[in-house]
Amino acid sequence: MSRSRTPRSTYARVSNRKRLSQNFLADPRLADRLTADVGPDDLVVEVGPGGGMLTGPLLDRARRVLAYEKDTHFAERLRSRYGHLDRFRLRTGDFRDAEPPHEPFRVIANVPFAITTDIVRWCLDAPALTSASLLVQREFARKHTGDYGRWSKLAVDAWPEHELALGIRIGREQFRPVPNVDGAVLHLTRRPKPLLPRRALRDYRDMVALGFTGVGGSLAASLRQAVPARAAARACAEAGIAKDAPVGLVHPDKWIALYKALTR
Numbered sequence: 001m002s003r004s005r006t007p008r009s010t011y012a013r014v015s016n017r018k019r020l021s022q023n024f025l026a027d028p029r030l031a032d033r034l035t036a037d038v039g040p041d042d043l044v045v046e047v048g049p050g051g052g053m054l055t056g057p058l059l060d061r062a063r064r065v066l067a068y069e070k071d072t073h074f075a076e077r078l079r080s081r082y083g084h085l086d087r088f089r090l091r092t093g094d095f096r097d098a099e100p101p102h103e104p105f106r107v108i109a110n111v112p113f114a115i116t117t118d119i120v121r122w123c124l125d126a127p128a129l130t131s132a133s134l135l136v137q138r139e140f141a142r143k144h145t146g147d148y149g150r151w152s153k154l155a156v157d158a159w160p161e162h163e164l165a166l167g168i169r170i171g172r173e174q175f176r177p178v179p180n181v182d183g184a185v186l187h188l189t190r191r192p193k194p195l196l197p198r199r200a201l202r203d204y205r206d207m208v209a210l211g212f213t214g215v216g217g218s219l220a221a222s223l224r225q226a227v228p229a230r231a232a233a234r235a236c237a238e239a240g241i242a243k244d245a246p247v248g249l250v251h252p253d254k255w256i257a258l259y260k261a262l263t264r
């Protein structure tokens with residue numbers, strides 16, 4: 001990496017490290033591994049390229065790379081390194097304000113941990129996103145992929161259109177500076193065909209919101225706020241959900257079955 005043309009005070013560097021969750025990948029072999037399945041047809045959006053540890057291997061493999069970096073110091077370094085490549089576009093600013101591409105694209109990123117949920121929501125809301133591989137805190141990845149035996153509302157909401165899966169563990173020693181927690185890859189993959197018709201999705205998510213109110217201590221009890229008790233019991237039984245099942249223990253596939261049973 002060429003030396004920066006913008007000298008930065010130690011204060012600015014340390015402050016940005018914390019404010020912008022700058023935990024950089026330390027090992028280029030890991031960067032290679034995280035980008036290994038990118039192909040020459042892919043348009044890749046990278047969130048927070050930082051020093052370019054993932055950007056280099058992405059540019060070796062992808063058709064185009066569109067990167068968003070908030071730290072102007074790193075943005076300038078990346079521009080001087082890759083700015084001559086037509087296949088590379090860098091936008092300086094907050095990724096959360098980015099307009100998603102209209103053509104199919106994937107996201108690959110070692111994400112700033114502080115805004116992980118915003119990035120996941122951005123990905124799930126982007127109509128042309130085909131997949132995302134996000135290096136996040138391992139606890140976050142486990143929580144949203146059922147790995148604790150429980151399912152989050154975010155996962156249940158997303159399930160008709162996206163699969164969420166836990167990928168490889170990335171030990172904390174792979175980052176600089178070393179954070180307090182391990183990382184893991186969270187894979188989001190758009191289903192080729194949604195599990196429910198698109199016109200039903202808002203209604204499905206209203207049902208999920210009702211279920212996650214926690215009222216009554218079980219999913220069936222929460223549903224009874226809006227659904228007659230007998231209909232709620234019948235639909236839960238049809239979906240294979242025990243009448244006293246706590247909401248978090250219900251697998252997203254059963255939520256889909258529940259919706260179908262309630263709307264039949």
Ligand SMILES: C[S@@+](CC[C@H](N)C(=O)[O-])C[C@H]1O[C@@H](n2cnc3c(N)ncnc32)[C@H](O)[C@@H]1O
Pocket residue numbers: 020021022023024025047048049050051052053054068069070071074093094095096110111112113115
């Ligand atoms: C965890 S570091 C990853 C850096 C690099 N990709 C790597 O793997 O070594 C997160 C990066 O995201 C940038 N960043 C933080 N918040 C951002 C935001 N809201 N929009 C765009 N970039 C952001 C940080 O400046 C930093 O470069």
